[in-house]
Amino acid sequence: MIFASVTNLLSAAEKSGLPLWECILRHSAEESGIDPAASRARMRKCLDAMREADASYDPQQRSRSTLVGGQAEKMRLQAEAGRSISGEFIGRILAGALRMGECNACMHRIVAAPTAGACGVLPAVLLPYAEKYGTSDEELVNALYIASGFGCVIAQRASISGAEAGCQAEIGSASAMAAAALVYLHGGTPEQMANAVAIALKNLMGLACDPVAGLVEVPCVKRNAIGAMNALTAAELALAGISSAIPADEVIDAMRQVGLSLPGALRETGKGGIAAAPTAMRFAASFFG
């Protein structure tokens, strides 16, 4: 089972002599009994759907709770005016993450990656990267295979569900997947991708799933922005040749343990963390009252 561990994933690719993305594509297609070309077409559809979702953003729209909407536009204007502290590229990533999170909250069509609540992380780094470096769509599809391969390992060894293991399993997993994809796009090795995954997961370990009023809005939308920035950070470190002192598989196992020890109040019940703040409780009471 190549998705049982990062070690298996990397050694399967090495043994097959195939690039890692192709190894993931072929193996997963075979397992689901579908043609590799059909799998590729489906992944391409996911990429297209990410772009369409990004383009569907409406700055005037608000979520049903009214807590979310319009923020991504503020970030975009700030970045485009050259007022962002860290420059236009970073500003675009932040705006992109917020945009997708807001689209999701406003019931637009999005691509869960790995979940709907974390759908902003991957497109937020991939789309601005492709624009900056002139990456082809074929390469972006390959990067999605890389992301999905590492995501499968995390789902199998730990969890990608906030209700099971907290936000570390949703935004954390999305961030790790995006980090691996960035390392791939920037010419890194599979070992560097594994390091990026380990670093990204370590940085968000323990993150609680504490949605205000139980809605995928606060703090979820803004956490997509930190998930994207964390992916960039982990990828930069890994590409510089910095390795994770703890191997990726052990980090994933640790994340699982942390998830298991999180109290129910911090696992998507809307009862702990930010959701239990007085303002959050007042909001929940008025919204559902």
Next chain:
Amino acid sequence: MDIFEIIGPIMVGPSSSHTAGAVRIGLVARKLLARPPVRAELLLHGSFAATGRGHGTDRALVAGLLGFEPDDTRIPDSFVYAKEAGLDFRFDTVELRDAHPNSVLLRLWAEPDGKPMEVVGASIGGGRIEIREFNGIKLRFSAEAPTLIVKNRDNPGSVADVSYLISRRSINIATFQVNRSSRGGEAVMVIECDTPIRQELITAIRSMPDIVDAVGINP
């Protein structure tokens, strides 16, 4: 492990369990009814009742009843489309016993004054669902595979009759459950198959003795 459960599904937000899963429950219920519903009562349980409104669970369920898929951009406006389609619906909350937190009891009518069909569906995470109850009989299936649901009077021979008809068509059975309300009462078979179920098989099953009804749903 399917990689398209990691990148994907493509779905209308905000929540795979409370929105995409809810659409699928509605859609499977519509397929079980085998006709477009004209009237529906949707009774929300647990987290569906508590946070469903903010997640669009209500609009998602109605969208499913109209036959929309989870990636259909008409989902947010499903109430408007329901009016156009002549579907009269009503929401309420309910306390179901031993139910999954994301559950809904659907009562559907194919004719305004007929007898309703009752289905309990649970959204179990990541957009995946399970049908847990059908017309008062406990059962469990995901509707991810072609599934045959056969209602019969609990007399000897029905299971053999149905499996014979299936095997004659070279359809491989993946799983087979038999559930009944009481001995000699009404029973339900749930048969998951590896290949799509055609109407011709349903008609053949319906013509057998002791069979009350049969419906096939394909993903």
